[in-house]
Amino acid sequence: MIRNVIFDFGAVLFQWKPLQIVQTFTQSVDEQNILMREVLAHPDWLELDRGTMLIAEEIPKFAARTNISVQRMEDFFSHIQLSLEKIPETEALFFKLLDQNYPLYYLTNMCSAFFETLYEKHHFISFFDGGVVSGKELTMKPEPEIFHLLCERYGLVPHECLFIDDHYPNIETAKALGFNTVLFTPTQNCIDEIEEILTMFSEKKQLTR
Structure with a gap:
């Protein structure tokens, strides 16, 4: 029973629709591809889920890897949460x-x-x-x-x-x-x-x- x-x-x-999340954040196809590949589909994202890294630690890493500013990366993370x-x-x-x-x-x-x-x-x-x-x-x-x-x-x-x-x-x-x-x-x-x-x-x- x-x-x-x-x-x-x-x-x-x-x-939880990653593609829709990036598409509603930016109209730039290049930026969409970068955010999908280097953030949402990157192994570091799994470290966030696992709890072995914190958002405050990961955002500078994501920003450096993508050449997207820390402020814009913070905006992206806020957007992700609003999308849930x-x-x-x-x-x-x-x-x-x-x-x-x-x-x-x-x-x-x-x-x-x-x-x-x-x-x-x-x-x-x-x-x-x-x-x-x-x-x-x-x-x-x-x-x-x-x-x-x-x-x-x-x-x-x-x-x-x-x-x-x-x-x-x-x-x-x-x-x-x-x-x-x-x-x-x-x-x-x-x-x-x-x-x-x-x-x-x-x-x-x-x-x-």
């Missing part, structure tokens, strides 16, 4: 599951500063029963350690959890550890799939009583 639901943040509960808007369909699903008394958790690859900004801006995050942010733990998906950390911290049993994530390697690790999973896509079909899985397990629970 599924007792708990675990949400990813980026591209599941919040918009809620996805209405999954927010609605979140509140529906909350009303059904599912304990809800998050497991997200995100730097601490971005998470704190989202937490202050979006009150519904406080309704989660708990969660793990990679930037605070020095480990990140798809590494098994971050899944173990979530389970140990909140007393979760993998086969009693439904894990929702948009990134296939994360889903692979979760499956290998015994989690029920849904590879998320921003479609009504995916929302329906999540609800059907939970309904199916709920009905199995009723039958075994």
